[in-house]
Amino acid sequence: MRKNTFNIFSFDTTIRNPQRNIDFLQIIDKIDGKVLNEKSLLIYWYEAIGKGIYRPQNINAEIRNKLLKGESLSESEIKRIMQDNPQKVQNGFEGRAITHFKALHSQLLLIYDSQSKVVRISKLGRELLNHPYDVQNIYTKILLGIHFGSPIRKENNRARVFLNTIFVIDLLKREWGKLEKESKGILRHECVFVLGIKDCDYTKCVSEILTYREMYGLKENREYIENYCVSNDLKHLKYDTIKTYVDEVFRKFAMSGLIIARHNYYDFSSFESKKIEAILQHYKDYTFMEFSDIYEYIDFAYNITLPWIENNEVRKQIATQKAKELHISLQDLDFNDLTLLENKLNQTFYQQALKSKIEVSQIDTLLNELRILASGAQEKSSLDNIPEPLRLEYLLALILGKKYGSKNLESNLIYNENGEPLSYAPAGKADLLYENFSFEATMIKNRNQQLNSETTSVARHFYESKKQNTLEQRAMLIAPYIHWDVALFFKFCAKEFDSKLAPISISSFITLIEKSATFSEFSTNFDRLFVDKLLRDKTDAYVDSVNFVR
Missing domain, CATH: 1.10.10 (Arc Repressor Mutant, subunit A)
Known part of the structure; x- marks a missing residue:
């Protein structure tokens, strides 16, 4: 750069969508603090390919089928994919991984030392991993802290x-x-x-x-x-x-x-x-x-302290303003527990923002977006800026709200003013609630991960909901592919709770929506087409029926 030349500020464009930063950090966590070498690089790409963050173009039918089913790949299969899909950047897959590191590095989420080749998740990156629901405050700290002309990016500019x-x-x-x-x-x-x-x-x-x-x-x-x-x-x-x-x-x-x-x-x-x-x-x-x-x-x-974090007077002012924005009477506000009040106001805002988005959405467009997710194809999505796991949950909320009305819909995502999802809400709640129905959504295809990560949360949320409600409860897990072990777990829970639970594929969910004009029909068809079939048929037959929708 010439001595007196200045630059226009930009972020590294390798990871274009900041909502995917958590996905990358979860992968990098496997090699955190390690030197980037052949072993750690293989771990990185094993995770990236398995999670669908990197989708190879050239791949043989056997490996493709394993990926679609979420089956683990061997080391030789990962190497085969890397060999068959040469990267256009310098140093191939190592160079491609480094571009990911630098993108997170520019957002203060990661420290990558090009000399020692050690990868370390920063304190801010760790905070985002541990508290993804606090995404707005974490990013505000990052953005307030970023200096244009810093040790990360040396420029003539001296701007914040x-x-x-x-x-x-x-x-x-x-x-x-x-x-x-x-x-x-x-x-x-x-x-x-x-x-x-x-x-x-x-x-x-x-x-x-x-x-x-x-x-x-x-x-x-x-x-x-x-x-x-x-x-x-x-x-x-x-x-x-x-x-x-x-x-x-x-x-x-x-x-x-x-x-x-x-x-x-x-x-x-x-x-x-x-x-x-x-x-x-x-x-x-x-x-x-x-x-x-x-x-x-x-x-x-x-170490930036946001003005509203520790100052209760500022927090009260913010809560008062939010209530006015939501047309909530100030007489209805309880300032004794500010955290509880803030959460209630935010949840009301998120639901209103989602409702506004539902009103301008088209059901056919939403279902087509869901088909793209179900197929795992490279077809361009109009929601490509939203990571797939978040997109699935978002689309389910939009579809249920558009098809059956938003009055009884409760989505546990964090939304911006335009009704676009920013992040997940705190853990402990079902992903999506509609009347007496709880929905859990996942893009996990790997059998062990799906069984360990998703089944217990569905069972726990269902059990707690059943204790608190007199109405008959239903629960559904929606994933790209349902494994035999997962279906067996749901069969056991349905019998144990004497209740209506079933896992279904995204494709099966689309069929269920298209066959059900009302939510009452949706529930009845769910019982008939999935719960009854799960309890009646052999588990193998059930899995085949939900995964291979004709």
């Missing part, structure tokens, strides 16, 4: 991009409002002004955006933006590359829950407006900080 963005949007909305114009945030094509800031002077950035709007209004002018980059000593990039940078950066920003995409704008989440105010107040004098090494840098981000 997330803080710059928050202060730019805030000031831009106020200045635009003074002109008696509707303040919607920052337009997508204007984000280059923010990502190209060389320092922390956000006021200059707002002035540049207002100048641009005076000349071109709210329209996109490619020539002006390209000339702006050249005249401001920003590294030359193709215009389409700049737009990709913007998409990548704001996809990460959205994980905080504070910034939301609305049509062509990026703006503050109305539901989290008090948190934005708290950040604006707490960081009003923010500056760029220098760090001696990567460890000091990541420790700084890890």
Whole structure:
């Protein structure tokens, strides 16, 4: 880089979807603290292929069939896949793994030392692994901590991009409002002004955006933006590359829950407006900080205390504002247990956001998305930005809500303002509830993992639900492929509890939905087509019937 050249901020684009970071961290956990060598590399790719994070294009029929059934591959089969699918990056599969490490490294979730070749999950990465339901606070800490021009990425820039963005949007909305114009945030094509800031002077950035709007209004002018980059000593990039940078950066920003995409704008989440105010107040004098090494840098981000974490007065203000946003009377709020109150308000918000998404969704489109998941094919999904396990649970919620109404639907995902899932909710609850029916969803195909990870949770949730309710309860496990051992476990539970439980494949679920006009029919057909068959037939026959839907 030339001495006086600055850059436009971006995240590494190898892992485009920040929601998949946990999937990668779970794999890296198997080699955490180890040197990247032939043995650890084989472990990494064994897990990546087994979990479906890497899908090889060239694969023989026998191995493909094992993958579809979730059967474990041998070391020789993994090596065969790697041999038959050469990577286009330097050093092949090792180089490809390193690109994953660097992507997580740039988000402060992992430390990869290219000299020693040791891979270590950072404290922030460990926090995300252990508390995925706290994803918004964890990402907010990461984003507040990221410095553009740091030990991780040495640039001439000295900027704190997330803080710059928050202060730019805030000031831009106020200045635009003074002109008696509707303040919607920052337009997508204007984000280059923010990502190209060389320092922390956000006021200059707002002035540049207002100048641009005076000349071109709210329209996109490619020539002006390209000339702006050249005249401001920003590294030359193709215009389409700049737009990709913007998409990548704001996809990460959205994980905080504070910034939301609305049509062509990026703006503050109305539901989290008090948190934005708290950040604006707490960081009003923010500056760029220098760090001696990567460890000091990541420790700084890890030790950030968010303004609303330990300040009960701020927490009360946030809860009050959220209640108003949800049209809940303040008289109905109990501030004695703030954690309980916050959880209740958040759950209400998540359900409302999901309901809004259900209203604009089309059942045929949703079922087609589910077919893509069921087939395990490479067909392009319109929800490709959502990891498959999260996508399955999300689609089930949308389909049940669209087909049978959202009144009796309870989804335990964390949603943003647009009704898009950010993460899973805390463990301990069924994935999805509809009336007296609990649904557990998994994309796990491996027999042992499916048996150990999914069956006991279904049984536990069902048993607890049955104790608390007088209505007859039902439970279903939905997975791409149902194994004999899993079906046998459900058969035992159905007999033990004298209740209606059954595991079914995604394809079988689609058939069940299509055959059931009402939720009452859905329950009746579930009993007849699955529970009765599970109890009546040999387990082998049941497994064949749910996995190979004609």
